[in-house]
Amino acid sequence: METRHTIDPLQPKTWQLDPIENGSEGYLYHCILCDEALVLSKQQINPRKIKLVFDGTCPSCGFELDRVLSCRVSLLPKGRRLLTSLKCRDPELLREPDNQIEYQPRRGSNLPRDLQPGITTGIDSLDKALILKKGQFVSLEGEPSHALSLLLCVRATLPQGLDSDVVFIDAGNLFDTYTISQHIVNLGLESGRVQQRIHLSRAFTHHQVHSLIVEKLAPALDEYGARLAVVSDITALFCDPDVREKKEALDIFRKSLQFLGKTAEQRNMLIIATNQKARNKTMTDALMHTAHVSARLKDKGTYTQLIIARHPFTPQKEDEVVTLDKTLLGYQ
Amino acid sequence: MKHLGWILDLYHKTGQMVVWLKKPDGKCVRLTDSWKPRIHVGGNYRELIDLACKSYVENSIFVDKFERAGDIEKSRVLEVVVENDEEAAKLARRIQRESSYSNFRLYDVDIPSPQIYLYQKDLFPLALVEAEEKDEKIEWTLRDSRETIDYKLPPLRKIRLEIKTRKNKRVRTFEDELDSLRIITDDEETLVLDSGSEEEKLLSLGQTFNEIDPDIVITEGGDSFIFPYLARRAHKNGMLNRLVLGRDPSPLRVYEVQGHSYFSYGKILYRETAARLLGRLHIDDHNAFISADCGLEGLFEISRTCIIPIQRASRATIGTNMTSLQFYHAVKKNVLIPWNKNQPEEWKNSNELVIADRGGFIHEPETGIYDQVGELDFTSLYPTIMRDQNLSGETVKCKCCPNSLRRVPELDYNICDRWRGIVPQSLEILLDRRSRYKQLKKDEKDELKRQKYDARQSALKWILVCSFRLPWI
Numbered sequence: 001m002e003t004r005h006t007i008d009p010l011q012p013k014t015w016q017l018d019p020i021e022n023g024s025e026g027y028l029y030h031c032i033l034c035d036e037a038l039v040l041s042k043q044q045i046n047p048r049k050i051k052l053v054f055d056g057t058c059p060s061c062g063f064e065l066d067r068v069l070s071c072r073v074s075l076l077p078k079g080r081r082l083l084t085s086l087k088c089r090d091p092e093l094l095r096e097p098d099n100q101i102e103y104q105p106r107r108g109s110n111l112p113r114d115l116q117p118g119i120t121t122g123i124d125s126l127d128k129a130l131i132l133k134k135g136q137f138v139s140l141e142g143e144p145s146h147a148l149s150l151l152l153c154v155r156a157t158l159p160q161g162l163d164s165d166v167v168f169i170d171a172g173n174l175f176d177t178y179t180i181s182q183h184i185v186n187l188g189l190e191s192g193r194v195q196q197r198i199h200l201s202r203a204f205t206h207h208q209v210h211s212l213i214v215e216k217l218a219p220a221l222d223e224y225g226a227r228l229a230v231v232s233d234i235t236a237l238f239c240d241p242d243v244r245e246k247k248e249a250l251d252i253f254r255k256s257l258q259f260l261g262k263t264a265e266q267r268n269m270l271i272i273a274t275n276q277k278a279r280n281k282t283m284t285d286a287l288m289h290t291a292h293v294s295a296r297l298k299d300k301g302t303y304t305q306l307i308i309a310r311h312p313f314t315p316q317k318e319d320e321v322v323t324l325d326k327t328l329l330g331y332q
Numbered sequence: 333m334k335h336l337g338w339i340l341d342l343y344h345k346t347g348q349m350v351v352w353l354k355k356p357d358g359k360c361v362r363l364t365d366s367w368k369p370r371i372h373v374g375g376n377y378r379e380l381i382d383l384a385c386k387s388y389v390e391n392s393i394f395v396d397k398f399e400r401a402g403d404i405e406k407s408r409v410l411e412v413v414v415e416n417d418e419e420a421a422k423l424a425r426r427i428q429r430e431s432s433y434s435n436f437r438l439y440d441v442d443i444p445s446p447q448i449y450l451y452q453k454d455l456f457p458l459a460l461v462e463a464e465e466k467d468e469k470i471e472w473t474l475r476d477s478r479e480t481i482d483y484k485l486p487p488l489r490k491i492r493l494e495i496k497t498r499k500n501k502r503v504r505t506f507e508d509e510l511d512s513l514r515i516i517t518d519d520e521e522t523l524v525l526d527s528g529s530e531e532e533k534l535l536s537l538g539q540t541f542n543e544i545d546p547d548i549v550i551t552e553g554g555d556s557f558i559f560p561y562l563a564r565r566a567h568k569n570g571m572l573n574r575l576v577l578g579r580d581p582s583p584l585r586v587y588e589v590q591g592h593s594y595f596s597y598g599k600i601l602y603r604e605t606a607a608r609l610l611g612r613l614h615i616d617d618h619n620a621f622i623s624a625d626c627g628l629e630g631l632f633e634i635s636r637t638c639i640i641p642i643q644r645a646s647r648a649t650i651g652t653n654m655t656s657l658q659f660y661h662a663v664k665k666n667v668l669i670p671w672n673k674n675q676p677e678e679w680k681n682s683n684e685l686v687i688a689d690r691g692g693f694i695h696e697p698e699t700g701i702y703d704q705v706g707e708l709d710f711t712s713l714y715p716t717i718m719r720d721q722n723l724s725g726e727t728v729k730c731k732c733c734p735n736s737l738r739r740v741p742e743l744d745y746n747i748c749d750r751w752r753g754i755v756p757q758s759l760e761i762l763l764d765r766r767s768r769y770k771q772l773k774k775d776e777k778d779e780l781k782r783q784k785y786d787a788r789q790s791a792l793k794w795i796l797v798c799s800f801r802l803p804w805i
Binding site: 024046049052053055056090092093167175177180192194195196197198199200201202203204205207208210211212214216218240242244245248251255268 | 561592
């Protein structure tokens with residue numbers, strides 16, 4: 001593990017600096033008017049940064065650093081990398097940040113290989129094919145996907161489900177409390193208790209969807225202890241005709257997806273994003289490739305067809321098709 | 333040098349704000365104030381310092397502002413001076429892109445600079461002011477008040493402009509040759525420019541504008557056809573540089589930017605790009621909202637009250653006008669205005685949604701036939717409740733007063749006691765003025781004055797209709 005170097009104090013004036021014999025070469029930033037020594041650093045520092053850290057003026061003579069800041073080569077005591085004036089309010093800001101290792105999402109195939117679903121829908125054929133588990137980011141495409149997500153919201157609160165609260169980001173303005181109530185009645189649950197465990201926020205612009213995902217989701221998961229999060233119709237607002245900056249929308253969309261994938265893995269929770277229809281090929285592809293599990297649901301009039309396009313537990317082959325014996329709504 | 337007059341028009345040119353004052357003697361004077369817009373960036377302090385060191389972020393300092401309305405403490409944010417509005421949007425996009433859309437929060441990016449200038453200087457359109465030119469700056473002294481309802485307006489010269497083209501097809505196009513121009517003045521005098529070549533007609537239009545020197549130019553379709561057409565014909569005749577119709581010595585611009593369609597309340601609407609005449613007021617009756625319904629009196633009232641330049645106010649929706657008033661209060665309270673509508677609603681559970689989202693209470697009457705039925709009509713019911721109960725996006729469920737005595741019935745949400753909400757604060761002036769105009773109208777015997785007060789109060793009513801929440805929440 002890398003040790004962090006401390007920041008040492010610097011003598012006030014340049015002529016007060018201790019003579020150094022076997023030091024290493026560095027850079028001394030000082031005031032040319034009053035000889036105040038400001039920063040002595042192993043690395044060169046952008047003078048603008050020094051001006052900002054000292055609030056734009058020399059802490060000794062008060063003149064604007066724009067006019068009086070200068071830099072010259074100087075020696076640093078051995079083993080030291082940064083010395084600053086005692087008048088520097090926040091010397092930490094001058095230190096180069098440690099290189100943080102960015103979290104790399106695991107490949108889906110490295111997820112725990114256990115074919116027992118962590119949460120079920122109550123529809124055997126569907127559960128066997130989907131194998132929904134914690135740690136997955138799941139993409140469900142097609143109109144019936146929303147009905148399935150609402151069913152999962154209620155079942156997630158069951159002790160044999162995830163026994164947890166649910167966070168629902170309504171990006172498609174689709175959340176329906178009446179359907180939720182219907183599921184609660186069908187499962188013989190206490191309505192008030194379950195409804196209180198489903199927390200939602202609605203978005204009306206694609207920027208709000210992004211903000212809900214990257215800024216608001218994590219605190220909500222912490223606050224409610226949720227192990228299931230749903231984002232409804234995730235592409236709808238990004239593809240809204242009123243969005244003028246299409247490239248920016250696509251960048252933000254990708255960023256949101258990466259965040260969802262990482263969150264599912266890091267927090268070992270299930271995140272489901274539904275997409276009512278394929279509106280934009282690039283976005284649909286991005287969604288399919290970021291999600292660990294990707295499936296399409298199609299209503300065929302009297303029954304619903306589930307097509308698994310990508311699953312970490314299923315070897316890469318042609319799409320796996322599962323036919324449910326009635327429509328998804330019929331299972332309510 | 334000092335000038336006394338009313339602020340007629342203002343716009344930003346790189347590095348300076350140009351303000352046209354209408355003087356009491358009827359003349360107009362062009363003043364320039366050295367001024368640049370600023371955007372603000374919030375985020376981690378270390379990352380902000382790194383951002384400030386980037387080559388593309390010049391001229392920045394740290395300032396303390398409220399990042400959100402209702403915040404208890406101010407935050408340290410980076411203030412970056414930019415050349416103009418386009419530069420602001422370009423820089424904001426670059427900052428977002430280079431930080432992978434996650435490190436920084438951007439503010440004050442998309443507010444038109446004339447509005448910000450007016451807010452900062454505590455001025456408003458058609459305000460009577462004294463302006464003193466000092467070097468490249470202007471010192472303003474307000475000789476007027478937004479609160480007053482008996483304000484004096486300058487005498488404004490109006491003309492109506494119509495054109496006729498030599499149509500080649502059934503629908504007139506930019507390729508048709510100009511046939512004639514008609515200018516109808518205030519005193520119903522009609523000038524027809526129909527002699528000479530197309531170039532001569534266009535040149536005499538410029539001369540006529542110069543001679544009559546109108547303050548207001550009214551058209552029907554000036555945004556969608558008349559001015560873009562005139563610019564196109566002038567371009568075709570190689571004399572675009574000589575076609576000056578505004579007071580500013582810059583030629584008429586060719587409007588290449590298309591208008592845009594948008595979806596609102598179940599309708600697809602099309603908004604034309606505004607054709608502005610710098611230093612004059614172009615009102616397009618086909619692209620006007622407030623003035624179409626409440627006349628110029630209503631338009632001037634909204635422009636003054638909501639602090640929005642007249643040409644913009646005439647084309648803006650009622651929501652945009654209200655938003656300007658809320659922006660003003662945000663700026664005055666040192667609250668930053670987020671770029672894009674990116675603040676989502678607070679989390680609520682499924683039960684709360686049912687209670688909170690059902691709208692107003694409707695008491696179903698028992699079916700039957702009744703006589704002696706009375707009717708009660710509340711004056712500005714919703715805005716009055718919002719003003720009196722301090723209801724605003726940032727005051728409901730605030731973090732600072734969980735035990736506030738003011739609660740939302742049934743939901744028991746607390747309402748802030750500490751912070752006066754931006755929405756109720758904005759509503760105060762609208763409600764107050766409207767009720768005073770209604771009273772004046774009631775007491776007034778002079779029919780013309782009654783009409784004036786009525787136009788002003790109806791314009792304010794339109795604005796009050798859309799007072800539901802902060803536009804950025």
